[in-house]
Amino acid sequence: MIKLLIRSVMILGLFAGIANAQIDFQQRNPVLQKDSNRIMIGYSIIETNAKPGDYLATYNIQLTYTQDGGATFIGPLTQVKGDVGNELIAGKDQKIYWYYLAEGNGFDGQNVEFKVDASYEPFLGGPINALRSALLPGWGNVYVKKPRKKWKWRWMLTAAGTYGLIAGSLYLKQLSNNNYQKYLEATTLSETQDLYKRANQQNLLATTAAVLAAGLWAYDIVKVAIRGGHNKKRKKRIIRRNLQRRQQKVISLGYNPVFNSSTIGFLWKF
Secondary structure (H helix, E strand, O other): OOOOOEEEEEEEEOOOOHHHHOEEEEEOOOEEEHHHOEEEEEEEEEEOOOOOOOOOEEEEEEEEEEOOOOOOOEOOOOOEEEOOEEEEOOEEEEEEEEOHHHHOOOOOOOOEEEEEEEEEEEOOOOHHHHHHHHHOOOOOHHHHOOOOOOOOOOHHHHHHHHHHHHHHHHHHHHHHHHHHHHHHHOOOHHHHHHHHHHHHHHHHHHHHHHHHHHHHHHHHHHHHHHHHHHHHHHHHHHHHHHHHHHHOEEEEEEEEOOOOEEEEEEEEOO
16 A cells, blocks of 8 residues: 655746746645545645736646655656646646556655646737837837847837838938929039939939838738737637636546546546
């Protein structure tokens, strides 16, 4: 008979910038459920800065354990159910069920400490961020794309390019107006033709630069709106799937992976 000697539970949340995200990771002691040949590890993820009904991030939860005081860890464990895996959302009273006999790794239950590894990815912004790009070209991309260590300020290239084209257009338009005024005041045929040609070319270049600036600005706004729309749909899909999984109770045909037997009962759908 297995004897589970649990000294403590180690909950290690691998949260980069956890203070800024305002995420609280809480633990509860594991519970040995002999009838089901499983161990339940409870935890809670609380997003203190989230609006009611909203969530800040999606989480990836994995379970490992050590029997040598943390010198080595075994896992991530695969025979697990419950609130474990990818694309989870924050919540209280989360539970991981580990079917230790089915794992087949020589687990004897002596001096075991569990570790819940949690990494997270913030939900990206929605289409409303197109308004940011409407104010400043490229700005909205900061909120709808994953941040990159390299080219962190790449969005500013869009702003610089757009405003550079606008400045160039205004400058060329002013040169064109000056040469056109000189054309009106010219007294010789050769001077008239030269000034008119120069003013016409500068005006064409000014118009082209203005069109390119408008196109680049509009493209950035539309791109942010589309990307934000995809982000919003993905967020809704993840939240809906998690809430349905938590709330739905079903009469289900269960399978015991240890004894290769089927059971029927009233249970939570994981």
